[in-house]
Amino acid sequence: MKANALGRQVEVLLPTAVAHGFDYSVPDGMELSAGDIVTVPFGRSESLGVVWGAGKAQIAASKMKPVAICHEQFAPLPETMRAFIDWAAWYNCAPKGSMLKMVLPVAEIAKEGRIQFEPPPDNAMQLAPLSPAQQQAADTLAEGLSKGFSVTLLDGVTGSGKTEVYFDTIARALAADPASQVLVMLPEIALSVQSLERFTRRFGYAPVIWNSDITPARKRVGWQAIASGQARVVIGARSALFLPYTKLSLLVVDEEHDTSYKQEDGVIYHARDMAVARARFEKFPVVLASATPSLESYFNARQGRYKEVTLPARHGDAVLPDIELLDMRKPIVEKSAFVSQPLRAALAAAIAKGQQGMLFLNRRGYAPLMLCRTCGHRFQCPDCSAWLVLHKSKNKPAGLPALSASHGEGQETVAGDNNKHRLECHHCGHREPVPKACPACAAEDSLHACGPGVERLLEEVHEFLPQARVAVMASDSMDTSSNLSETIADMTEGKIDLLIGTQMIAKGHHFAGLTVVGVVDADLGLAGGDLRAAEHTYQLLHQISGRAGREQLRGKVYLQSFLPEHPVMKALLSGDRDAFMQAEMEARERAEMPPLGRLAAIIVDGAKEEQVSQVARQLAAAAASEQKLHVLGPAPAPLYMLRGKFRQRLLVKAGKSINLPDYMRSWVGSVACPSSVRVRIDIDPHSFL
Ligand SMILES: [Zn+2]
Ligand SMILES: [Zn+2]
Known part of the structure; x- marks a missing residue:
């Protein structure tokens, strides 16, 4: 019998746009704990899912469907990871199941098959010799390792050797704990051919690559290597953040200012901000690297919330152009x-x-x-x-x-x-x-x-x-x-x-x-x-x-x-x-704009122009009048028509003390909306189109 087994009725969260899990019965002979990855019947088919807790629904046992398979070969999602998913869904005003979809991206991941990961040979690592300035930066970053949560802005001019510095930190993190894993996030994986080659050259083995373009078969291999702890280093685009690492000990967000970290389709979220949040839940250090930090990270460093490591000079003989x-x-x-x-x-x-x-x-x-x-x-x-x-x-x-x-x-x-x-x-x-x-x-x-x-x-x-x-x-x-x-x-x-x-x-x-x-x-x-x-x-x-x-x-x-x-x-x-x-x-402070104020946007769209503007007007009318909160709009979006849909926008400016996700959710929930009109909330919007 497993420890902490939940009894005969469990709540299972499915990787689809649902706000909460569904209850399933636990068949005889199966013991389930929170975090277990399971297959359950869903509709006329079946679906992967994760046991989120004990079942609560009042359903007759005869009407409840049983869990079909418990995938015991995968470690259960730890409590911290589940708490992160719950929080990310709340913060981004997104369905919890849509967040889980990024943890369990395709059904193929549970398929059995051989995955072979050569353990990296110890002697293959050939890190570049560091300059005194780089060494100092690397030593400072290393101090943060195995000390729980911290965020460090690695601020270095282009050509100063930021990559070699954080490679050094990665090497130390891997050496310190043979079970640890490291994730390096890059803006667009397709652009990083050179960085992958560089990694392989330095570490003597290829990292696991993760982006949305890789085939389901490669996703299965990569996902299982990550979930089993065999993959030590993963280099991936923003979607790599949500994978079920067994033991992340370091996360590097390279080019942290890059706009592609903000996902605008489906679940709207900012991967850099979510990376910092995951690190807080799971208590490991994050390094945000850039030659031109975002104003948000720059501000956090100035405020002392983030540590700052700077690399002022170009490496070697190179000078700035x-x-x-x-x-x-x-x-x-x-x-x-x-x-x-x-x-x-x-x-x-x-x-x-x-x-x-x-x-x-x-x-x-x-x-x-x-x-x-x-x-x-x-x-x-x-x-x-x-x-x-x-x-x-x-x-x-x-x-x-x-x-x-x-x-x-x-x-x-x-x-x-x-x-x-x-x-x-x-x-x-x-x-x-x-x-x-x-x-x-x-x-x-x-x-x-x-x-x-x-x-x-x-x-x-x-x-x-x-x-x-x-x-x-x-x-x-x-x-x-x-x-x-x-x-x-x-x-x-x-x-x-x-x-x-x-x-x-x-x-x-x-x-x-x-x-x-x-x-x-x-x-x-x-x-x-x-x-x-x-x-x-x-x-x-x-x-x-x-x-x-x-x-x-x-x-x-x-x-x-x-x-x-x-x-x-x-x-x-x-x-x-x-x-x-x-x-x-x-200028942002005068305008009460981020990072000194907070913003949220509502995007209303649909094929019927009048319906869309009616919902937008109703939303504006339903906005609670609160101090420190200012609703602008509705106004036709600059991209008024997109893929045949009419679009209206509202913008909310709020003081830092306001619980913006809760406010947005209850506001949007208070307006009845025909199914042909879609209302989306964008917390901390980056696109205003
Ligand atoms: Zn003409
Ligand atoms: Zn078009």
Whole structure:
């Protein structure tokens, strides 16, 4: 008989959108404890689930279905983990079962089968020698190990060797306890080919990889390795946070400021914040690493809530690159071109010396907008409030190199006939061919592509650097991760002279020959009035600048801007990040915005416009009038229509003393809502679209 067995009726939580568990009977001969992973009948099928506690429902024993299987090969979810799930569901105003879905992501995980994990050989580890500054940082981080919960902000300029520092901490955590596990979270696992290779090189074995793209079969192997404690180190995207580790002893959130840690679909949550919460429940240290910390973490460090470890200098001989602002209001750019003369000259000079260049523009496709020159008609998505983006490149068949590194093929791509061109919605994926004539006025040959996307830059580069080997890196040109690793390898080996890309090129990559980085539109992220626009633009531009001159060669960064006086541009030029952060913090304080105030959003959507606005109006009317709480809206969302649904938003500003999740839940619960309208709560919203 198992200890703490619960009796003959248990509550089982299922990984589906339910707020609480269902009661099941325990068949003779089976003993169940809280946390056990089970299979139960559900509807006409069966489902995995977790025993959440003793059953409470008043149901006749004959009507209650019995638990089918207890998966004894898996350790039960510990009490701390269950408490974390309960808390995360409460905090994010999400159904508890939806949280459990992230613990038990696919049914395959319970399937039996051999998983073989080679125990890592002890002598294979080859950590890089640390500089005195790095050693000091590593020693400070190590002090936090096995001392329970703590959060440390590892704040180091790009190229200062943050990764090597936390590798050292990981090695110490693993050595201190042979049962311990370490999780390293990264923003986008597909972008981390280099970091995985680096890990394998240092530790002598490959970590378990976890992201949403891996196959169910690989998920099963990875999940079982994690749940059995065989996986010592896991490198994963945000969803890796919720897996049933047997003994986490350290969690590293790398690039902690990255916006992709906020999940916007399904359960809305912030993985960095949830990582800190899980660490508090399970009492282990968290390291938040970044060269450009989020204002939230920066604020917590200033307040003394987080410890802070800084790495001020670039490692070795590398120095931070010079930054030059190119004022695009001046006549430095040719008509209908997007790359200015000084930037062209710098790229040409670098490539002539055998060095490499990079052009950054956070826009996929050829042109962000197409309009008719005769009547002004603009092409809009039929299902979204968004312009259609012109794409010219062909979709490359999978398995082939995704890019045209040769000049010849690039010419063919951009000069292809209109049939290959298409208009695409970047919100819902809607596609249509480019018509011969304007659909509004029937004028022929009147359609005009406005503004640049990365494909258009490629065309321009071929004109002013006809001999250069150029590649484009954007999510739609990299349809497989092997394409991506191939491009990164080509760039690393110097087979590419100039890499053009969206924010995929901004993160983490280390290219020794790269000396000139051009930001084509430094102002792009500042548009839109998002509360974090300046902060995110600063972080992104700083990150891109950090790609240049990472080794012996000195790097230079060119920012093309129409707003050279903007505080973000000034901060980048002067390199005075702390002054910028301080100014941002004061602005947020005046506006009572996060991290000094709290926000929550309500998003109402549905296919019937009138129903949606009616529910939104009712919500506004039902808002309890409380001091220190301010309800704004309803207002049509900036993306008023998305995938055929109409959207209204409300925003709540609240003081820190308010129990915001409870308030939001009871407020939303007080309004009757037809099933065709969906109301979602977003605590600490990052997107305001
Ligand atoms: Zn027209
Ligand atoms: Zn659309």
